[in-house]
Amino acid sequence: MPSRRSHTKSRKGCLHCKRRHVKCDEGTPKCSLCRKRKLQCIYPPPSADADGQYPPTPQDGVETTSNSNESPLPMRMVEMRLFHHYLTESYITMCQGNLDANHFQSIVPRMAMSHPYLLDSLLAFSALHLASLEVDEKRQWLETALMYQNRACSALGQVLAGFSLESCGPAFVSSIFIMLCATAYPCISQDSHTIDPLAHILETRQLIAGCSFLFQQLGQAENLGEMKGWLQYTEPDKPEPANEQEEKPGSELVRLRGELLGSLDQLRGNIDQIEEPRKAAYLHTWEFLQAAVKQWPFGGPNGGILAFPINIGESYIELLKDGEWMARIFALGSPLELASRRDRQGGHGFHDLEEGKRGAVASESAICSRQGTKMLELGGNAADAMVATTFCVGVIGMYHSGIAGGGFLLVKSPNGTFEFVDFRETAPAAAFEDMFNNTSDASTRGGLASGVPGELRGLEYLHNKYGVLPWATVVRPAIKIARNGFPVTEDLVRYMESAVGDGEDFLSKDPTWAIDFAPNGTRLGLGDIITRKRYANTLETIANEGVDAFYSGPIAEKMIQAVQAANGTMTLDDLRNYTVLIRDVAQIDYRGYKITSTTAPSSGIVAMNILKVLGTYDQFFTAQNVNLSTHRLDEAMRFGYGLRANLGDPLFLDGLDQYQKDMLKQSTIDEIRHKLSDLRTQNVSVYDPEGYESLETPGTSHIATADHTGLAISEITTINLLFGSKVMVPETGVIMNNEMDDFSVPGSSNSFGYIPSEANFIRPGKRPLSSITPAIVTRPNGTVFFIAGSAGGSRIITATVQNIIHAVDEGLSAAEALAKPRLHDQLVPNQSSFEYAYDNATVAFMKARGHNVTWVAPGGSTAQAIRVLPNGTFDAAGEPRQLNSGGFAV
Template identity: 35%
Template sequence: MSFSPNWQVLSLSLLLVGGTALAEAPPKTTPAANHVARQRPGHAAIASANFHATEAGLEVLAKGGNAFDAAVAVAATLSVVEPESSGIGGGFMAVLHRAKDNHDVFIDARETAPAAVDSKDYVNADGSPNRDTALKGPLSAGIPGEPAGLVLIARRYGRLSLQQSLAPAIRIARDGFKVDARLHGAIAGEQKDLQRWPASAAKYLQDGKPPAEDSLWRDPDQARTLESIAAHGNDGFYRGETADKLVAAVKAAGGNWTLADLASYKAMERTPISVDYRGYRIVTAPPPSSGGVAIAEILNILSGFDLSKMGQVQRVHFIVEAMRRAFRDHNDYLGDPDFVKMPLDMLLSPFYADGLRQGILPDKATPSSMLPRAEAHEPGMHTTHFSIIDADGNMAAVTSTVNYTMGSTFVAAGTGVLLNDEMDDFALVPNKPNVYGLLGSVANAPAAGKRMLSSMSPSIVIGADRTAVIGSPGGSTIITQVLEGILHFIDGESAQQIAAHKRFHHQYMPDEVMVEDGTFDPATSAALTKMGYTLKQHESWGFMNVVTWDRKTNKLDAASDPRRPSGLGKVQ
C-alpha cells in the first residue's frame, strides 16, 4: 500500500538508495559467527506497505541515520497513513541485526492488559465470547506498546535523535496526504462502528461519510502526539498531558485504563529464537509471539525430509502436516514469557521434532481429530510489516499492528490515537477461537500487565552468501506466509518471486487447507484431496515485504507483495 504521483498506488515493490554518503566500497570480509561475513552493501533497501513510509525511511537514512532510525520513521509514518493496519495506539515486534558486532535482538513492544482487566467483560450471558467488547471500543484495547518500542530503538540502536526520526511522520500528519483506495475502503467498511465514538467520527468521517479517494487528509492531533513523543520520549505518551487525555477518553467511554497502566508500560528486549535449516540460520520472534516457535518447530520437522527432491504434492503434504502439529502446540503451550512457564526447550528441540515427524504418514493426511480436539474459525488478514537493510548491513524486520481493521475503531479525543483491539488476542474464553480462528488455553488468559500472544513473525534469514529480511501481515497466516517465504528464499528465489508466490495455510483447526486461488493445478488439488485433505479456496491474502542481500554480488533487492493491484517498483 503506497502512493504514486497519481496517489493510487497501494504497495511499494522496491526502493534502493545509494549516494556519496552511502556508497563507500565494502571492506574486506572476515569470518563471523555462523559463517556470516562482516560486509557492508554500501547502499540501502526498504520494503514497506506505503510509499510515504518508505520515503520517510529513506529520508532519515539520507540524514545519516541507520536502519534502526529508518525503522522508527517508517513505523511512525505508517501510523499516519495506514491507520487501518498499525499505529502508535497499537504495538509491534521487531528483529534487529546490528552489523558491527553481529548482535541480534528482539524488541517486544506488544500491548499489555490493563490492571483492571476482567474476563467477564468479554463473555455473553450464555458463556460465548462477546465479540463486541473484545473487538470494538475501549474495553478491546490493550495498553499501547509502539511508542515505547520506537523510543527504545531510537535511543539504544539509532544514530539520530528521536526528533529527527519522527520528523517525516509529523510533517505528513500536519501537512496532509491524499487518501488512497485502501484507506477509503477501510474507513467505509468500519463506518458504522466509527460513528459510535464522537472522536472517531470527527477524525475519520467528513459530513458523516468516509473521505473521498484523492482528497487531502490531515491528522493534526496525531501530529501533536508525535511531537510530544519526539520531545519527551516515553513521558510524552505514557505520562503527562497525552496520558491524561488517553485515560480520560477511555474511562468516559466505559473502559478501564488508569494512569498507572500507562506509566508502568515498558518495551522489552528479548533474545530471539534461532534455528538452523539447510545451512541457513533463521533469527525470528520469541514469545509473546507464537510465530517464531511455530516456524522453528516446522523447520525442525521438515529437516528430516529433502523437499528439493519432491514433487509438489508430496512437498505440500509434509509442509501441511508440519504446520498442523506446530499450530496444535501453539494453542496449548504459548503465552507471555513473563507470566507463563513454557516448555520451549522441548518445542524447539530437534528430538521433539523427530517424534512429531514419525507420526506423519507418507501418503495420507493426519486428521486433526486424532490430535487434541478443538474448534476454530476462519483466520483474518490484517497488520503491516516492513523490512530494511542499510548501507552498513544493519537490518530491521518489523511487524506492527492494531489487530483488526481500524483496531477498536475508538479514537481517544484530543490525541489522534486510534486504539488497538488486541484484547481479542488473549484466550478470553479458553478453547474458544478469537477473530483469527486461533485457540488458546490458560497460558494465554488475560491478566493485569500481561502481553497477549501474537502471530507476528519478523525474521532474518542468514546463509553463507545470501541474507533475507522478511515478514507479512495476515493474522494467523503470518506464520505460514513467513515460513513459505523462508523456504522459497532458501530455494534460491528472488525477493520478487518470494513476495509473489501463491500461498496455502493450515492451522490445526479448522481441519482444512486454506488455498489461495491458483496455488494448485487441478491434478495437484485432486491428489491432495485423495490423500484426505479438505481444500478451501480463498482470494489473495497477506502483504509480504522482503529485502534480500546477495553478498557475492553485493546486490540488494526489495519487493512488496504484488497482490496489491497498483504496486510500484523503483530503483535508485
C-alpha cells in the first residue's frame, strides 16, 4: 500500500491552524485565518530534518574527503566562531552563586567535547547571545540558534529514552541551555522573526519529563563530583543565611531576586481572579517559583532558579500549549531569562539603550579603553570597566602603572553618594625619617625606594562593592594582552628613551628586563610586538585565586626576595597588613555645579581651593576677558600650592582635617581674593611664607569610567617615576614602585633653596603626599556632568582645574577641553610655564604682569575626560598629547 503523501501546508502552517486542524496558507507576516481572527500568527521552527536545510557538521559524523560535493568547512567555521564566543563572553551570563566561571568556561566545554547534543545546545545558546549583541546579523544568528536547538532537542530526547546515571550530568546541563534558549528567544527576536521556539519545546514533552526525572536521579547520587555545585549554593565555610533577605554585598543577582519577588507579588493578585481548574495550575507554579526565587542565589529546591521551567507541572504545560497569555508571561519572564541576560539593570534592557548611552571609558591607551567598553557591552558597569582598564594600563603603560603601585579612587554611586578610596602605597614598618640622608639615589632606585603596594587592594575593594561581572572576567583581557603581546607605541618608545637617558640601558642590559624589552638583545622599537608572559602568568593567578595571592604566598615571597636583594627592608608582614582607607571627600559649588574631589594625602583639596577662589569672579574666561582670567587663574594656583605645602597623611598629622576644612572656608577664600592683585604677580613669600618645598611627584595614569545608572569613577594610579624603582621581580615580571621618593627628606633644602615640610616626613605605615586630583562634576539635579583627572605629577592639579574650567565656564566638549593649551605654575620654582600653542598675546600680557614666563613642549600633563550630555549621551576623550590614548562611548 503506498504511503500517505504529506501536505506541506499542514506541516509548515502556523500553530493556530495546526491546533484547529485546518489548512494554513502560510501568509506572512500573518496567515489569512489569523488575520481574520486578529490572532498572533506564530510559526513553528524549521524542522531539523528538512531536506537540505542545514549543511552537515562535524557532529553529524560527516568526514571531509576530496570527493565531497559540498564542504562542511563553512559550517565548521561558524561552530568555531560560536564556540569561541561562548568561551570568551557567553559563559559569563550563566555565572551565579557558586556556579562560577570555572563551571561554565571549563567543566561544561570539556563535557561538550564528548557529548554532541550538549555541544549543540551550547552553540545554540552562544548564537542566541550573539543575536542579542549583533543587531545587523540578528536574523542570521536566530536561525542558527534554532538549528542547533532543534538538533539538541532531538538528540537529548534519545538520551533520555535510554537514560543512565552516567549521562545525567551532561543531560542536565544541555537541558538548562535548551530551556534558556526557549525562554529568552522571544525577548531577543521581537519583530525580527516569526518563529516561536517555545512551541517546539512544549511539543517535546518528553524533554520536560526527562529533565524532571534527571533532577531526581541527581539528587539520589552520592558522588556527584564536579556536578555537586549545580544543585545547591552554599558559600564555603559559611552557613546558609538565616534571614532570607540577607544579601551579598554588591550582588547583581540579589538585586534581580528583589525585582522578581516584586513581580511575583503582582502576579499573585491576578491568579486569584482566574477560574478553576486553571487557577490551581497557576497557583502551584507560582508557589514553586516563589520558593525558588526566595532562596536564589543562596540555594533552592531541586536546582533552584535554573530549574524553574523544568520543574513546572503537567497542567501548567497544557496551559502553555493552549497559548494562555499569562502562562507565557510566567515562562518568558522567568528568572531564567533574567539570569541569562544579567546586563538588564534598573529594569531597563542594557542592549536596548541607544548607542553612546550605555557608558564610557577614557584612558591613556585606546586598546585599554576598548577593553573597558567591552565590559560594559557584556553587561558590566563602570566599576567592571575601571578594573579591566586599570589592569590593561598596567600591562601596556608599565612605565608608570602596575599592580605594584598605588593610587586613589573617587566613586559616585548611582544613588548620588561619593566615596574616596585611598590605596596609596605606605612606608614599610622598618622605614624611618632620615633613611635617605647621605644617599644619592636610594629614594628613586633600588629596594628602599619601594612603598608597600596598594593597587590590587583598591581594585578589589571597588569590584567587591560596585562590580557585577566575575573577578576573573575583568582581569582576563589584561592577561590576554600581556601574553599575546601588543605593538610598541610612540608613547612607550618615548618613555623608554627618557628612562634610560644617558645612563646604562637597563632595559636591554639587565637580563630580568631584557626578557620583555630586548628579547633579541636589542631594545624593541616602534611597531615591534612586546610580550610580558611572566606578568601574564601573575595576573592569571590573581584572576583565579584573588588578590590575596599577591599579598601572601609564592608571588609575595618572590617580590619580597627581589626587594630585599636590592637592599630594601619591606617584609611579608608589610604586605599582609596593607589595607585601603576610606577618607572624606571635598566638595564645593561652582557656577551652579557641584564639584567633588579627594582630600589629603591627595591634592584634590588644593584644586577645590583654586576653583572656589576663581568662582568669585564674573565673566571668567569670556571672549573679552581671557587675558585677565589667565592672570587670575595663575595667581589662584600660586596661592593653592602655597597651602599644599602643609599637607600630608591625616593619620599622622594632628589638626590636618581642620586645616583642610579651613582651606575651603569662605574667610580663607576672601583673604586670598583680597591678596590677589589684578595688576601684578607677587613674591613667593606672599603665597608661602614658611618657604616649604613643592614636590614634583611625577609618573601617573588617569582613567575615567561612567555608565547609564549614574555610577561614575575617576581613578589615578602610579608607580611614581618611569619604571618605578627599576626593580623587576624576575619570576613574576612585576615592576616595583619608588613611591618613597614622594616623602620629604629632612636636613637639606631642595634645588631651589626651599626647606622640606615636616608634614611629609617618613613614618612607618605613612602614605606620602601626592598631587593626584580626581574630580567629578555634577549638575544641580545630581546627575554626572564631567569627570576629570590627569597624570603629570605636580601638573595634575593645574591640568584638572583647567579642564573643569573649559567644560563649565567655556562649555567645551571633552575633546575640546583636553586639546586646549595649558599653563602651569606651582609657585616653586617661581615660573609660569605655557605650552607652545598658548596664545602669544595672552603670554605677553602675563609677562607684563610680572610672571616669569617659560615656554614648554606639550605633554607635561596628560588628562582623560568624560562629559555627559543632558540627554544621557556620553562624550569621552583621551589625551591628544598621548598619541595612543582613547576615550570611547558605547
